[in-house]
Amino acid sequence: MAIVNAKEMLLKATKEKYSVGAFNITNIIQMEAVVEAAVEKKAPLIIQTSVAPSKFLKPNVLAAVYRTLAESAPIPICLHLDHCTDVDFCRTCADAGYTNIMIDASKQVYEENIRQTKEVADYCRRAGDISVEGELGTVSGVEDQIKVAEDEAALCDPETAVHFVEETGIDILAPAIGTAHGIYKTANPKLDFDRLKKIFNLFNAEEPKVPLVVHGGTGLKPEVVKKLVALGGSKFNVSTDLKHVLIDSTFEYISANREQYNPGKIDKATKEAIIKRINYWIELLGCAGKA
Numbered sequence: 001m002a003i004v005n006a007k008e009m010l011l012k013a014t015k016e017k018y019s020v021g022a023f024n025i026t027n028i029i030q031m032e033a034v035v036e037a038a039v040e041k042k043a044p045l046i047i048q049t050s051v052a053p054s055k056f057l058k059p060n061v062l063a064a065v066y067r068t069l070a071e072s073a074p075i076p077i078c079l080h081l082d083h084c085t086d087v088d089f090c091r092t093c094a095d096a097g098y099t100n101i102m103i104d105a106s107k108q109v110y111e112e113n114i115r116q117t118k119e120v121a122d123y124c125r126r127a128g129d130i131s132v133e134g135e136l137g138t139v140s141g142v143e144d145q146i147k148v149a150e151d152e153a154a155l156c157d158p159e160t161a162v163h164f165v166e167e168t169g170i171d172i173l174a175p176a177i178g179t180a181h182g183i184y185k186t187a188n189p190k191l192d193f194d195r196l197k198k199i200f201n202l203f204n205a206e207e208p209k210v211p212l213v214v215h216g217g218t219g220l221k222p223e224v225v226k227k228l229v230a231l232g233g234s235k236f237n238v239s240t241d242l243k244h245v246l247i248d249s250t251f252e253y254i255s256a257n258r259e260q261y262n263p264g265k266i267d268k269a270t271k272e273a274i275i276k277r278i279n280y281w282i283e284l285l286g287c288a289g290k291a
């Protein structure tokens, strides 16, 4: 019951104007932390893995642990593959039991983005109840953040977005609106709020049809996050933030307990720190009690 694809979860969020936290994890402790925070706050959440940790930990292992945790949770939780540029690996994760797949062909020319994205969307539809996220425009890495934010051509064109969704059949869209991955180099990154609003209205003005994803959550000010949620960002990706919490909390625990050789206690301290940080995001995104 608690295993669901992301589409239904995000359509509800789109309708009720809150956002579902989507947290990138790199180990099982973090995955447990997401599930425990979700249960505690009755919040619908998404567990995400980017390609490198998915390959390292193995899609079958991740999907098996996810299913075990999610099946016993009284709330819906998804397992999502984040930013996969490889159509074959999208298929591998779909077959393994991921409930949502992001094919990111946004760096390809437009026609090729359509072709690859449609290929994954068609496959996931045939494979079962797996929803698919596609990206249009470019969510930059930290080095290019300012440049991309100022470059209209790299952002998602609203009319093209409609064509893109129609041609590919994707369920969920990640439109580039100026957010970036990693840590923002500026305190006030230039985000195109109007663009998000326009795209939202094209898809969801009358009834929610295509949930929109905000990438690059780390480092955004709380008021900016709230504005993006109010404008219709119904999936909010957070990755770097949790990586920092994981490494900092591990380092702090070991530094304070240098004579102790008890990995279980390190894991416990780390997990508690991650849950605390996820709770911060749950409150900010407004998804507490929405499961």
Ligand SMILES: [Zn+2]
Residues within 6 Å of the ligand: 083, 139, 181, 215, 216, 237
């Ligand atoms: Zn992203």
